[in-house]
Amino acid sequence: MPTQLLFPENWVDKYSDYLYNYTIVRVNNHEVAQDLISETFLAGLKSSKNFKGEASERTWLISILKRKIIDYYRKSNSKKGKAEVRINYNDEDAEGDWLEERVSDPYDKTAEDEFENEELRMVILECLDTLNKKQAAIFKMKTIDEFDTEAICNEFNITPSNLWVIIHRARKAMMECMEKNWF
């Protein structure tokens, strides 16, 4: 008897944001990331019989996604030359510019920052998981997608004051969760 079960009908709502943020830093392309996630869900559905229930649903989906990402890089590498970076310094006007370009940019994000940001994203997503469904949906729309108050109110059929109450509760829960896990 498996301890964990699969509920593919909930996958998109529950995991697509998480997987999306996981993928985007690895492939650096929105469309590719979206395709990889669709493929992951479909592959998961096909091989759901192989799910032993030892890991959580999400961990299992991530393991499929990882393989998809590796496959994507294999494919793009086999198109020879495409993965190479080509820099052209034949432009006469730009002569000498390359020296300046080689000076390290102090504002450039370092790999460490990027790594920290990814961790932060994952913590935020974990915390969003602790909110109830409606709260999370509204909070995401308002805060991440930056929709207007009016548009969200229409979508959920609520008044602006309802919206602010929901936002306030969501923010409070997020603050508490983030304080435990991040700050």
Added chain:
Amino acid sequence: MKLSLIIKCNEATHVCDKAQYKEASFWEKVSLNIHIIYCRLCRKHTIRNRKLTQALKRSDIRTFPEEQKKILKERLRQEMIQ
């Protein structure tokens, strides 16, 4: 409408929430700032709220596009029927 710069805690928290989305007016922000001079709890809350906003901004988090979610859900549903 009486414009008052002295506000209660519940108003202050509301203004603070609005300020996180740049939806608080100038006078609302002034009244919030006056309020948090003497109200320790709201001051603490305001700092935490700002911290959350900054974290969200810095993280550069994205959501899977809504219309893509719908398409994907439909595809999964179709696959499950078969």
